[in-house]
Amino acid sequence: MVRALMLMVPLLLLTAPAWAQDDAPAVSAADAMFTADNIWMMVSTFLVFIMHLGFASVETGLTRAKNTVNILFKNTVIVAIGLLTYAAVGFNLMYPGGDYAGAWFGFAGFGISLPEGGDTLAYNGHFTYWTDFLFQGMFAATAATIVSGAVAERVKLGTFLLFSAIYVAVVYPIVGMWGWGGGWLAARGFHDFAGSTFVHSVGGWAALAGVLVLGPRLGKYSNGTIYPIMGHNLPLATAGMFFLWLGWFGFNGGSVLSADAATVSLVLVTTTLAAAAGLISSMAVSWIVQKKPDHTMILNGTLAGLVGITAGADCVTPMQSIIIGAVAGIIVVGAVIAIDRAKIDDPVGAISVHLVCGVWGTLAVGIWGEDYSLATQAIGVVVPGVVCFTVAFALFFVLKKTIGLRVPADEELRGLDLGEHGQEAYAGFQIF
Amino acid sequence: MVRALMLMVPLLLLTAPAWAQDDAPAVSAADAMFTADNIWMMVSTFLVFIMHLGFASVETGLTRAKNTVNILFKNTVIVAIGLLTYAAVGFNLMYPGGDYAGAWFGFAGFGISLPEGGDTLAYNGHFTYWTDFLFQGMFAATAATIVSGAVAERVKLGTFLLFSAIYVAVVYPIVGMWGWGGGWLAARGFHDFAGSTFVHSVGGWAALAGVLVLGPRLGKYSNGTIYPIMGHNLPLATAGMFFLWLGWFGFNGGSVLSADAATVSLVLVTTTLAAAAGLISSMAVSWIVQKKPDHTMILNGTLAGLVGITAGADCVTPMQSIIIGAVAGIIVVGAVIAIDRAKIDDPVGAISVHLVCGVWGTLAVGIWGEDYSLATQAIGVVVPGVVCFTVAFALFFVLKKTIGLRVPADEELRGLDLGEHGQEAYAGFQIF
């Protein structure tokens, strides 16, 4: 019907002068700007969405073939869990409204709908209520996805999904509200532009807690020796990194919350240069330390640069972004090696990338961001860290003692694909 | 040359005040809105384009390695067939102009160009003639692609390409004209926002006809037993689902035919929530019925939610979209199982996803869409269904009796890659 109407228009216009708009109802410049801002936020939303494919691909590629279905399954379901719980409670926990300014907690009620008298258009002057929900909702699930990679290849499917649902529905939005929803960290002048802390560290602390409660994969550490477990599909992992980088343009670019040309384009430049610098520095360190350049290290180095710049992408210069990214690329190689030596088994390096570099990025704002204090940034690292780690640890511990957290040893050896899904990822491959 | 000119501009402007536009020829707010609308439609076009990669990936991933080249080939060629036939005849069959209002058929002539006196800009007030062609042309091939999945692993390449060319050049645009080109269904108030019927069912009916004429794959049904044939690459199938979901943002979002912030953002929310709901409900049903959650079921459940919401994404509430998606996710699991039991061999579940859920989505508009009637929606299901199924069945039947529809049994056993292309998809894989 809509399309049919559109079709009529050109014919009527054949008698009109060149510009169709002459006959249209008056459009104001503010309308056009609002529409442009809203387009930008929608495009950013799509880019954040594609990060979920990126996470799924990196995690699948860096683990073994026998657990592929399970990993793909988790990463697919998490998107839906994130969106639906965000619609149910998350959005209104994270952005409860001005009554809770400076607070630790607020809740604007179940479901998604404007307060009475509100208008989806007259929402914030830049985009609609629906666009805001969708952009923020796409963010929500990423925190849980970070956990997925760390606990991969041994966690029970149902338990993990339950943990994710609780963490993303309750913990993520409440902690995020402290900074982004007008809460106490916002009141103190803490700055986390797009989520080095509120997304990456929040996910990273839970990843660390999960790994500690869960323990390493069978055969990873044995008789004091560290056995590497290689990924089964590096083209997939590489594609995943590209999707994540691509998605970060929306993750950071959309966090400007308008299409303001000067700010958004600077954010895209700092984001990109930090990623490139993290890539090169991690390559250099890997080449020197490991003698040969390790491909998975540069994948993680790039992501490290991106996580590192996320807190300050809007308040550092391009040159500073290169430094932040390069340092992140160095840190992540050291962290991956150190965490493995500490016998904390993180199959994809999620703790190194998201937690360690998330902390680095948040502190870097205190170092280079003109209007921000290192002390406040440190508070913003520590308090959310303590809360997220404690809650996640407790949650994992309770789940372990009740419904069980880990698959049986024989299932782990055969693979979770057969055990949890009765399915193989490459079943039709051999039948040539 | 263009770039060289651009380069000169900043230098001249160094003496000018802050905003470069001050010196530019006057820009009206309507111009800016038109440009924004046009950007949105171009972005939507790109997203619909990426759906073709999604279809190719899902179909390849859910079938066997020995038929991979063939499937990739078909899905690649179809894009070109769709675009070129749409340029030649399809666009002017689908949108023949106001003279054919309320009609069953119209044709504005071969090739793409505006009626005399027309202007690409003064086309419909929101985007140019070229943008319209490209957006609609990207849609065209999707209908044929749906058929591809259902007839995979046994259809003759040349015959399938010929069928596709005819179907997409003639059947798709004529039936689509009934609703979107101002035809008789539009006149009756039938509503199919973005194509649950005009894309998905139109493709789905042909898929059903093709499978019936073609018969099942060798070894699928034998001595009364149903043998499952597993896909060979679930990471690929999963990536395909993500590309399809991503593309659907443009498929539905672009179908607003402007960047109108309120409408587009609501459409994106209903589209997304329906997908998430279909994912979760199909997971639940699969977990209960099949004891273990089947990954391919949630892929199809997500797509089912998307197909289901496509007809009404602009006229239902977010809560209703969750219901529509959830029901679609349940329906698709039942349909996949029932169709397999009926010994209709559809390797990827295309009939269940696109036809069954396309019908569901079209009827759902009659249930929840305020201004629409269930009876009219049913007419819009039945008449296009009868026509598409009959034409497709006749076409497949004639092709079977003339040039042949199915590859020889020995080629099917060895794989179509060697038989049709003399090529293997993973030839260099073993040479370690």
Place this chain on the structure above:
Amino acid sequence: MVRALMLMVPLLLLTAPAWAQDDAPAVSAADAMFTADNIWMMVSTFLVFIMHLGFASVETGLTRAKNTVNILFKNTVIVAIGLLTYAAVGFNLMYPGGDYAGAWFGFAGFGISLPEGGDTLAYNGHFTYWTDFLFQGMFAATAATIVSGAVAERVKLGTFLLFSAIYVAVVYPIVGMWGWGGGWLAARGFHDFAGSTFVHSVGGWAALAGVLVLGPRLGKYSNGTIYPIMGHNLPLATAGMFFLWLGWFGFNGGSVLSADAATVSLVLVTTTLAAAAGLISSMAVSWIVQKKPDHTMILNGTLAGLVGITAGADCVTPMQSIIIGAVAGIIVVGAVIAIDRAKIDDPVGAISVHLVCGVWGTLAVGIWGEDYSLATQAIGVVVPGVVCFTVAFALFFVLKKTIGLRVPADEELRGLDLGEHGQEAYAGFQIF
């Protein structure tokens, strides 16, 4: 903080009338248009970025499994090299400013920053300085990536990265300046809209030089026989082609350097139709010449159509774009076969696609572009060609005689993954 402020706004607005912008500071139509233009350029930048995943996927898919890590590594690092060298010197070599109009060389200094008194917003009236840098910087690395495919499976990693860094930092921007930076070719009226010459041929000449200095892969030509070496992952190669096509919408569409609706949408149509025509014509030729349609030929045929239309996408009609693309699709099949018979070993057909069709596209502007001369276009083919080939050949030759260009024979046989990286791409695959 930014988010927190945004959050306050809707609450204040609940008392305001429908449109939030009524209270906002006055927005001019020119501001809105500038914002829309800038959005378009940012989206185009993202699309060009995704081409790097496309190149990586095509090259990986068309080569053997044992060299996969190496190929992924090269294609990942090149993105960072391209961006960082472009920030350091490339941008200011390519666009040195008006003082160098008509010149062969110019340099505006190290690093990225506007000339004194400049303003990122008042930069060129359509997008910011940062957007310009990022869009152009994303282009830079593509030239080096083209070389990567041709020298794959035998080039030493470190040497290749060094070559790439020099070529992309110095040669690419200096030659590009001749046409796009206001140099001597621009002054002569040479037209290369988006880079058939300045990107694709510049890369293609270096690819040819590299292959000649390097020699063929072991076992490719032996005792007068040509042995085909098959790719190991055609789904990956196919996905790569789709990513490249998608990226080309930004590569060509963004080269309009504004979101001007009429020009951009026409460019998208010519780009798309040329790709489709190249696909179909290469399929036809392959089917006739090779008896069975070769899937890798249609992948290269599509890319050939895209390379062919790149120089003239803004100055030919849709019908002419179909001819240009169709001819490119025919040329590329012939070129791939002829180059192989000449025992020039180009694993992915990079020379045929980018060099041969880049030349074709540049000349096609002289044939169909109304305001352009075939003679000038030929000069623009020959001079950059001689310079690029000579410099690249000399560079490869010096590198060969100093640090070495080729891996040892035993490493080539075992694969570069183990030799250069000590890593395998599918290590975890067998452990079922």
